[in-house]
Structure formats: structure tokens, C-alpha cells
Amino acid sequence: MKVPKLTDRSALEPLLNNGWALDTGRDAITKTYIFRNFIEAFGFMTRAALWAEKWDHHPEWSNVYKTVDVTLTTHDADGLTELDIKLARKMDSLI
């Protein structure tokens, strides 16, 4: 299903004030989460994965020990959409 690109960029503002940054190379947002240990990091990924699957919207992410690097963008739209805002907010609520 096609989703429209984000036109109201003001929706990004609260996220950019909460650790998210605009990717320099493309229309995406990124955040690095650092947890106390691997189990906390992996627990976060597990919880986020369930929402990603439920919403059929998936992060690009990697994990090294207690660090999780996340990039959100909508591949179908080749850029940011409401789905990325929604998933970013959800991820922030899961830490």
C-alpha cells in the first residue's frame, strides 16, 4: 500500500528534540539508543519488532552489544511518511 510522503514536516520537531536526527544522505531519521547491557538492547528490539510487524513497517537497524542504531524511512515512498513518525514515537515509548 502506498503512503504519501510527509508534507507537514513540523511533526518531526518533537522527535528531533528527542534524540532523532535527519539523515544527511536521504529522507530518513536516525537515532542511537544505548542501553545498560545487551539484554536491555535486545529486549527493546524484540518489543519494537512486534509493533513493526503489526504495522507492516520495518526499521533499518543494527545492534552492537548495548547499542542499537535505528534508521527509519518508508521504502515504498522513497522518503519519510507518517508511518516513520508513528514508529519513532512508539520506539521512544518502549525504552
Ligand SMILES: C[C@H](O)[C@H](O)[C@H]1CNC2=NC(N)=NC(=O)C2=N1
Ligand atoms: C509488502 C510490504 O507491505 C512492504 O514491503 C512493506 C514492508 N515494510 C516496510 N517498511 C518500511 N520501512 N518501508 C516500507 O516501504 C515497507 N514496506
